[in-house]
Amino acid sequence: MKQAKCIAALGTGSDVGKSVVATALCRIFSDQGYKVAPYKAQNMSNNSGVTPEGLEMGRAQIVQAEAARIAPHVDMNPVLLKPVTQVGSQVVLLGKVHKDLSAAEYHREKAKLWDTACGALDRLRAAYDVVMLEGAGSCAEVNLMARDIVNLKMAAYAKAPVILTADIDRGGVFAQIVGTLACLNKAEQDFIAGFIINRFRGDIALFKDGVDWIEKKTGKPVFGVLPWMKHHIPNEDSVAIEHPVAKTDPAQTPTVLVVRTPHIANFTDFDVLSQVEGLGVDFVEHPRDLSAYKAVILPGSKSTRSDLNWLAKTGWTPKIQAYVKNGGHVLGICGGYQMLGTKVHDPQGLEGMPGDTDGLGLLPLETVLKAPKTTTISRFEWDGAPGLGYEIHMGRTASDKAANDGLLDVKKRNQQACIDFDGTMADSGRVMGTYMHGFFDSAPILKKWLSLLGLSELDPPESCGLQGRDRQYDMLARHFEKHVDVAAIINAMG
Template sequence: MSENLKKAKCIAALGTGSDVGKSVIATALCRIFSDRGYKVAPYKAQNMSNNSGVTPEGLEMGRAQIVQAEAARIAPHVDMNPVLLKPVTQVGSQVVLLGKVHKDLSAAEYHREKAKLWDTACGALDRLRAANDVVVLEGAGSCAEVNLMARDIVNLKMAAYAKAPVILTADIDRGGVFAQIVGTLACLNKAEQDQIAGFIINRFRGDIALFKEGVDWIEKKTGKPVFGVLPWVNHHIPNEDSVVIEHAVAKTDPAQTPTVLVVRTPHISNFTDFDALFQVEGLGVNFVEHPRDLSAYKAVILAGSKSTRSDLNWLAKTGWTPKIKAYVKNGGHVLGICGGYQMLGTKVHDPNGLEGIPGDTDGLGLLPLETVLKAPKTTTISRFEWDSTPGLGYEIHMGRTASADRIASSKAADNGLLNVKERNQQTCTDFDGTMADSGRVMGTYMHGFFDSAPILKKWLGLLGLNKLEPPESCGLQGRNRQYDMLARHFETHVDVPAIVNAME
């Protein structure tokens, strides 16, 4: 792989299904190629996720490719995820094109625009290939969804365009790994089967030596190599899909372990805001869907939402609203982030119908604020201070939250929970968020609020958990350690030279 090549070599990590480990494998490859001196970039043509982040230019893209860019030691760029779909209903999504909101489309409308989106995605990949030595492609879901393949722009069709050999990833922990692999191949035509260079079997538990016969059977049956069998490993690399929340359903007993509860609303977004909490030894984090007695929890958190008004109605309908209000009245701590911050106010106004039918929705009334939803979307990387404690986060939201009189007059806030010092590398003097009830109710637009260890330590102290310590390194420093650990784990169990040979 000479640095003088006009087009970067490509490798694609596709899967037998959702949540089989494609993102983690792509992340590992990005760090490994970076370690070997290559200029490497990640790429996912189309990402469907409400878990997004912000580039240094202030544009929006999927968090998974931001993570992979960090692993590759480069700044994230929207060419790495040119099409981002953010589901807003069961049948429609907000389409973010090259980092900017394009429009809301139903599934049928989206498919009618596929030709334009394909051209956009190919152009982004071409630019990445011109500027790098290696591009690591990631697929979406299963690469063998026969009813969708004719319109698919992210799996085998894109791998063919990139001339990228495909690593097919299967998850042995969910069972049926032989059927996953052989069944996937059986759904493909001969040309598509020929794109598959080999397999990685992910999340193996037990003695790998006992699976040798399984590897031999797969290789004999398919005529393709198993590049490696990856043992199960607990890593703290941010996840792409909300399916990971399934594994964080209330498992900690708050009567036995200090625990915070995250309300699992139907349109929850940016759940990676809580990754740092999972790394605090001695702290439990439970995602909970159904209302329950909250008295034993140290804090209740309302996360970001892709549909604030809809989730507010859901809180009222399911009985969460009176539970949360009673919890605060009895001395409990509540934190709202982004959409959760909007929910804590008295009203959410949507005059232009950005989230559906125009109108107003009552908030929880725990903060003396109102929100007006309006375009354009705010997307910033922001430096801030909380009572002189520094932090770094990012903002992605539509609308403005302020007291009723300031909403009416369009005046800027003259105080707030956070002092914002910088947005998108531009110095500013601004405020974000607010608090009430002596700090027991707090709201902020700042995603990544807990990624700065001093901020996390301060918040834990507010809950009376002074003895709990944040991990030694939060944020990018901590994630870099995880990328290194993942790369070494991958190299130990996967034939990386064989993957490089396949690329050649």
């Protein structure tokens, strides 16, 4: 049986650019005629998506599969951890909910998870020419390395040379690289084939002495220094919005406010909004005057009841209710949709202690949280405007279409034709809720929503959805090829 060559993008820390390196190389290898697949043994993120089979996996590997021009498959992310509390996560194994585990319980199951992850990689290696591995966080967390299944242990299993990625924009890049190596033993250091320095600002020529110092100090090559590049490739996790503050003056620029709840999920739903010229998009944590905003959005949530309690405790609830009473527009997506109703019931304690939580009371519906989880890729229409999105939720929301204005007509789920509806709207469309992630990825739907806000003069970006992302993958690949020695990386694979 043939085995694909492997290469691994590991990092000196979180959010240093591992996903960007992996995505760029997936597109470059595909351009060069290789059958390439992405792989991340274990992903911890509430940003997830759905495969064509209706199974759940991390968004980052779905993005990388798109860059590789292949359909995503759960073997590309066999273990997905979706944080529910500070010390526990829902474990999704090969696309299906396994169970909720505390950190200690999870570590006790590592042997089983390791076997699952290795089996998934073996299947990919049998089906593809190249497998692009991605690590998680820092590959040198010495207190975790004995139980690690995603960084150097997996690279060793795959016999994958490692590209160590460091972020110069946050400072201390020399310490990042040298310090990471110092935390590794000799055998682990030998897996590091070279370095990529990410997010450089300024004149690269002035950093030549820095490159020379790193290469002399470590005896390993710097494959390239990537200048900072603005792109619209979805982020892997919420590190990108960890400091949510209002950045736009809504009195000067039409602005949409996204409430940054503690358990926010699938915030990439709003990436396309940030690409609309003339529209501001702010993720905001602390309550503020909403009167000048064109819309308020409640995003998806991994813990709807907890986030509802947080909205009430912090003062968001009366702010949002008053905003609607005064004519404001509110949209809820997935967990945010559930929050807009009158009650969220959790009889089985899926999100903690069993019980009921009051919603915002802005839509005439109630939600019961219960298994199994709905995971679908869905085609839908909003008053004739077509859309393609995905649903990931454990709630069943009761909304009588005969009594309320159903929002979306669902035409297909997981490639099977259906006649159904999703979502609810009230107050002539000023309050809307839907389970559809990717709601804005259709240009006609985005245009219709902007017009509903009185922003008909604004236009969607030139390319939305997969078409727009595909252009971004090409731009990233060309940027990468310009500044990185791709031939040296290929040679490192042997």
